[in-house]
Amino acid sequence: MASYIEMPKLSDTMTEGTVVKWRKALGDKIEIGDVIAEVETDKAVMELEAFDEGTLGEIYVGESAKAKIGEKLAVLVAEGETAPPKSHAATMPQKASAAAAGTVSSPKVPAQSAPVSGTRIKASPLAKKIATASGLDLSSLKGSGPGGRIIARDLEPVGHAPVPPIAPPAPAEASRRIPLSGMRKIIADRLLASKTQIPHFYLNIEVDAGELLRLRAQINEQLEKAGRGKVTINDFILKAAVDAAVKVPRVNASFATDAVVEYTDVHLSVAVALDEGLVTPVIRQAQKKSLREISEAVKDLATRARSKKLKPEEYQGGTITVSNLGSYGIESFSAVINPPQAVILAVGAIVKKPVVNARDEIVPAHRLAIGLSADHRVVDGAIGAQYLAELRRLIENPLSMLI
Amino acid sequence: MPQITYRKALNDALAEELAHDENVVIIGEEVARYNGAYKVTEGLWKRFGDKRVLDTPISEAAFVGLGVGASMLGIRPVVELMFWSFAYVAFDQIVNNAGCIRYMSGGLVNCPLVIRGPANAGTNVGATHSHMPESILANNPGVKVVAPATAYDAKGLLKTAIRDNDPVFVMENTLLYGESWEVPDEEYLIPLGVADVKRQGTDISLIAHGRAVITSLKAAEILSAEHNINAEVLDLRSIRPLDEEAILKSVRKTHRAVLVDENKPFCSVSAQIAATIQEKAFDDLDAPVSRVCSLDAPAIYSPQLEKLQLPTPERVVQKVLSIS
Numbered sequence: 265m266a267s268y269i270e271m272p273k274l275s276d277t278m279t280e281g282t283v284v285k286w287r288k289a290l291g292d293k294i295e296i297g298d299v300i301a302e303v304e305t306d307k308a309v310m311e312l313e314a315f316d317e318g319t320l321g322e323i324y325v326g327e328s329a330k331a332k333i334g335e336k337l338a339v340l341v342a343e344g345e346t347a348p349p350k351s352h353a354a355t356m357p358q359k360a361s362a363a364a365a366g367t368v369s370s371p372k373v374p375a376q377s378a379p380v381s382g383t384r385i386k387a388s389p390l391a392k393k394i395a396t397a398s399g400l401d402l403s404s405l406k407g408s409g410p411g412g413r414i415i416a417r418d419l420e421p422v423g424h425a426p427v428p429p430i431a432p433p434a435p436a437e438a439s440r441r442i443p444l445s446g447m448r449k450i451i452a453d454r455l456l457a458s459k460t461q462i463p464h465f466y467l468n469i470e471v472d473a474g475e476l477l478r479l480r481a482q483i484n485e486q487l488e489k490a491g492r493g494k495v496t497i498n499d500f501i502l503k504a505a506v507d508a509a510v511k512v513p514r515v516n517a518s519f520a521t522d523a524v525v526e527y528t529d530v531h532l533s534v535a536v537a538l539d540e541g542l543v544t545p546v547i548r549q550a551q552k553k554s555l556r557e558i559s560e561a562v563k564d565l566a567t568r569a570r571s572k573k574l575k576p577e578e579y580q581g582g583t584i585t586v587s588n589l590g591s592y593g594i595e596s597f598s599a600v601i602n603p604p605q606a607v608i609l610a611v612g613a614i615v616k617k618p619v620v621n622a623r624d625e626i627v628p629a630h631r632l633a634i635g636l637s638a639d640h641r642v643v644d645g646a647i648g649a650q651y652l653a654e655l656r657r658l659i660e661n662p663l664s665m666l667i
Numbered sequence: 668m669p670q671i672t673y674r675k676a677l678n679d680a681l682a683e684e685l686a687h688d689e690n691v692v693i694i695g696e697e698v699a700r701y702n703g704a705y706k707v708t709e710g711l712w713k714r715f716g717d718k719r720v721l722d723t724p725i726s727e728a729a730f731v732g733l734g735v736g737a738s739m740l741g742i743r744p745v746v747e748l749m750f751w752s753f754a755y756v757a758f759d760q761i762v763n764n765a766g767c768i769r770y771m772s773g774g775l776v777n778c779p780l781v782i783r784g785p786a787n788a789g790t791n792v793g794a795t796h797s798h799m800p801e802s803i804l805a806n807n808p809g810v811k812v813v814a815p816a817t818a819y820d821a822k823g824l825l826k827t828a829i830r831d832n833d834p835v836f837v838m839e840n841t842l843l844y845g846e847s848w849e850v851p852d853e854e855y856l857i858p859l860g861v862a863d864v865k866r867q868g869t870d871i872s873l874i875a876h877g878r879a880v881i882t883s884l885k886a887a888e889i890l891s892a893e894h895n896i897n898a899e900v901l902d903l904r905s906i907r908p909l910d911e912e913a914i915l916k917s918v919r920k921t922h923r924a925v926l927v928d929e930n931k932p933f934c935s936v937s938a939q940i941a942a943t944i945q946e947k948a949f950d951d952l953d954a955p956v957s958r959v960c961s962l963d964a965p966a967i968y969s970p971q972l973e974k975l976q977l978p979t980p981e982r983v984v985q986k987v988l989s990i991s
Contacts, residue, residue: 390922390953409954410990416922416953523920525869528897581895 266345267316269300269338271331275576276408277450278305280332283325292320294340301337306446307543307579309572316340321347387414394419394521420521420604447541458603462519463640466598467648471656473614473632476500479662498588499559501611501634503665504658505586506530506550506558512651516583518604519641533582533602534562536569543569544602546582555665586611596633606642607651610635632659668851674844676818677707677783680825681745683854685715688743691829693720694730695747695784704749705785705844731757731782735764735834738780743829751786751838752798765834766809781828783837786814787878787929788966789977790841797966799929801838801876802936805907811859812906814838816880818848820904823857831859838906840878860908864917868899871987872917874940875927876903879978883927886983896987906936914940915948922953925986927978932960954990959983 271281284302288294294314301312318340325337339347385402387395391414395402400419407414444452476497484494509516509530517526530551533544545565547558568574585602590613599610612633619629634655638648658665671679684691697704699712699722712720723730727748734744748754754761761782768778788797805812811833815821821839828835865880866887873883880902887898901917903910918924924944928937941956959978967973 388922388953389950393950413954523869528891529895531895 266321266342266348267318267340268336269312269314269340271303271325271333271335271337272312273333274303274305274310275307276580277307278333278446279406280330280446281305282330282446283327283337284309285327286323286338288320290320290323294318294320304446305576306450307576308574312337314340318342321345385414386412388416390416391419416521445540447538447543451541454603455600458601462601462603464601464637465640465645465648467636467638467645467652468596468633469652469656470631470633471659472619473497473630473659476632476659476662477614477630493559493563495555495559497590497614498611499555499562500662500665501588501609501659502532502534502547502550502558502562502586503555504655504662505584505609506532506553507658507665508651508654509584510551511654512647514647515607515638515643515651517606517642518583519606519639520604524642527583529583531581531583532558533579533585533605534565535585535587535599535602536566538570543574543579544582544585545569545574545579548581585609590614590632596635598635599637601637601639606639607648608637609655610637668849670847671818671850672845672847673815673818673821673839674705674707676822676848676850677825677839678709678711679850680822680829681708681711682714684743684745684826684829685711685719688829690741691719691743691745692737693745693747694723694734695721696723696725696730696749698722698747703747705841707839707844708747727753727757728760731760732764734780734782735760735768735778738765738778738834739768739776743779743781745781745783745829748782748784750792750796750798751784751800752796754782754800754804755798761804761834761836762807762810766807769833770809777832778834779832780834781825781831781837782834783825783828784839785841785844786838787840787842788961789973791968791970791973793968794965799838799877799931799961801836801906802930802934802939804836805936805939806934809833811835811908812838813859813904814877814906815904816843816865816875816877816902818846819850820857820863820902822850823855824859824904826854827856827859830856835859838877843878843881857904860905860910862910862913863902863904864899864913865902866898866900868897868921870897870899870921871923871925871991872899872901872914872921873925873927873983873987874901874903874914874917874937876906876936877929879927879929882978882980883983885980886927886987889980889984890987894984894988894991896991898987903936903940909939909943911943911947914943918944918948919951922951923990924952924956925983925990926956926958926960927983928958928960929977930960931963932958933963935960957986957990959986 282304284304286301288300294317296314296317298314299311300314302309303312321339321341323338325331331337341347387402402414405414405418408418409415487494513526516530517524529549532547532550535542535544547561584605585608587599588611590611594612595615596612597610599608601608614630614632616628616630618626621627636648636652693708698708699720702709731746734746737744765778765780768776786799801812801814804810813824815824825837828837866884875883883900887900890896890898899917899921926937926940928935930936937958944956959982962976967976
């Protein structure tokens with residue numbers, strides 16, 4: 265009895281996947297739980313395991329080819345059974361019964377049923393109300409609720425803007441066309457939605473990082489003696505971002521159409537650059553973690569993000585984001601909010617430069633520029649300033665983060 | 668604030684009302700000399716005497732009828748049922764007489780009667796002793812029904828029930844009698860028909876009454892700790908009159924509701940709440956209204972199975988996840 269291996273839904277935003285590599289070859293015996301292939305989703309490369317046993321009889325989707333969720337990728341057959349070709353596979357039940365009845369099967373069967381016009385759209389009453397009020401077309405949305413129902417969160421200002429697309433550039437002779445990876449597409453959708461739908465405003469401060477550098481050197485000396493991993497400047501900044509968010513909870517929040525939701529926990533998203541884009545893995549309940557625990561968590565997440573070993577739940581549910589381009593030599597920048605969060609911190613490099621001190625002397629100092637981008641629907645300028653003031657206090661008195 | 672048991676809170680309410688109004692009397696099986704089958708009336712006979720605390724034969728129809736008649740003449744009887752399950756032999760007195768007299772007398776005769784006692788399953792006392800008749804009783808216009816979940820609510824609601832001029836039925840729970848909550852020393856009353864938010868939340872409304880409130884609070888802790896879902900727990904406290912505004916307010920905030928109800932699902936209190944929500948808050952719903960009720964069978968005699976028959980925190984969590 266043939267059993268088909270289909271493209272699974274591996275993340276909640278996935279609509280199609282790419283077969284990166286087949287780990288098994290035609291004729292291989294497959295046991296339940298064997299890794300058959302590697303599949304790239306919009307977020308990560310994941311291993312595809314067999315749910316049935318059998319012999320790999322036919323591969324329908326080759327390496328580097330894309331397939332929609334549910335599309336047949338391959339077939340497992342029993343001993344001595346011949347694998348059906350893919351076109352046959354897609355319509356096997358009908359064809360089989362037609363053949364049994366001795367009639368001539370029609371030469372062409374539509375591969376996939378087109379959406380029938382007049383099909384009822386499954387949407388919650390609240391989603392319908394929001395859609396009507398904001399003039400959105402529900403048929404253009406994909407539901408994330410149980411059974412594919414469109415629910416309110418599908419209409420939140422995250423990637424579903426009815427924004428007229430900017431016309432693609434006319435092809436030039438020397439241009440190179442790079443098809444979008446799943447990750448690139450998500451970045452494009454989400455950040456376009458963020459920048460067009462969230463009223464961003466920006467605040468900038470420069471803090472004295474001298475004490476932070478001294479304390480870090482002192483701690484790392486101790487850690488080195490103890491043979492343990494060092495803590496980075498960024499670990500301190502992450503800890504400060506979290507502690508300050510506990511003090512000013514309004515920044516750890518989301519705009520939710522008819523309310524502002526302040527989160528109890530600080531789930532810290534940390535931007536990690538990859539060759540082909542970036543991801544923002546989440547340190548959960550970061551307010552309960554010490555500097556060391558944050559340091560270890562971020563190292564682990566970054567390592568696994570780079571090897572694409574993150575599980576989908578590990579980059580979902582963040583409530584506030586820190587992006588640090590200091591190690592790239594960027595002194596200061598403004599970041600785009602990671603929706604549905606309300607703020608993102610943009611952290612630059614520590615730069616040695618002359619400053620005027622309290623005695624009006626020009627002295628060298630280590631300065632760190634930090635930018636805050638905030639959603640004005642949730643956070644006002646004064647709240648953003650309070651948050652940055654708390655952040656400054658923590659970074660300039662870093663010992664307070666250790667107790 | 669002192670912590671006292673649900674049982675003591677009821678006892679205090681009775682003692683305060685006996686002292687407050689000489690027309691208040693207690694009637695029931697073993698309520699006087701034996702101090703009550705579940706010791707809710709402990710010490711009251713000794714303190715207030717034969718005229719105020721009255722032992723009766725095992726004859727619910729007779730002594731509920733006694734209470735109805737006495738109430739029509741201005742006495743404020745508090746009738747104890749050893750189990751609300753035994754109300755069924757006195758149904759004519761409870762529904763036809765107590766429930767209808769004000770209407771049928773054109774408003775000339777009141778019936779300030781309280782009937783109270785445990786109405787719960789989960790104690791291995793068999794199907795005929797485990798009924799929860801609040802939905803059956805609340806179905807009758809003319810009566811009031813309350814179901815306190817905590818000692819604080821038990822005391823405040825019982826005192827208000829005794830002072831009310833209509834028949835009020837108080838649904839207690841033997842599994843809660845020994846549980847303690849903070850109850851102030853000062854006198855207080857809780858109005859009938861006012862629900863209470865026992866836990867503030869933003870993501871889903873768990874709406875319950877009686878012990879199901881405690882189950883919901885446990886489920887809310889699990890949802891918060893393991894699933895990052897911030898559930899609101901609304902305690903109805905009073906089934907009839909029903910605080911519809913509180914229900915609608917909570918649902919309009921969270922856009923989702925799971926109704927937790929120790930009733931059997933068919934024609935239960937939660938069925939009424941579900942109907943109310945979809946009639947009056949339809950456009951605020953982001954998910955179908957769901958219910959976690961007792962399994963639809965007579966109270967199961969096997970203790971292990973009976974525990975599973977009642978709503979558990981785990982079942983509530985599963986139901987919430989299924990619509991999230």
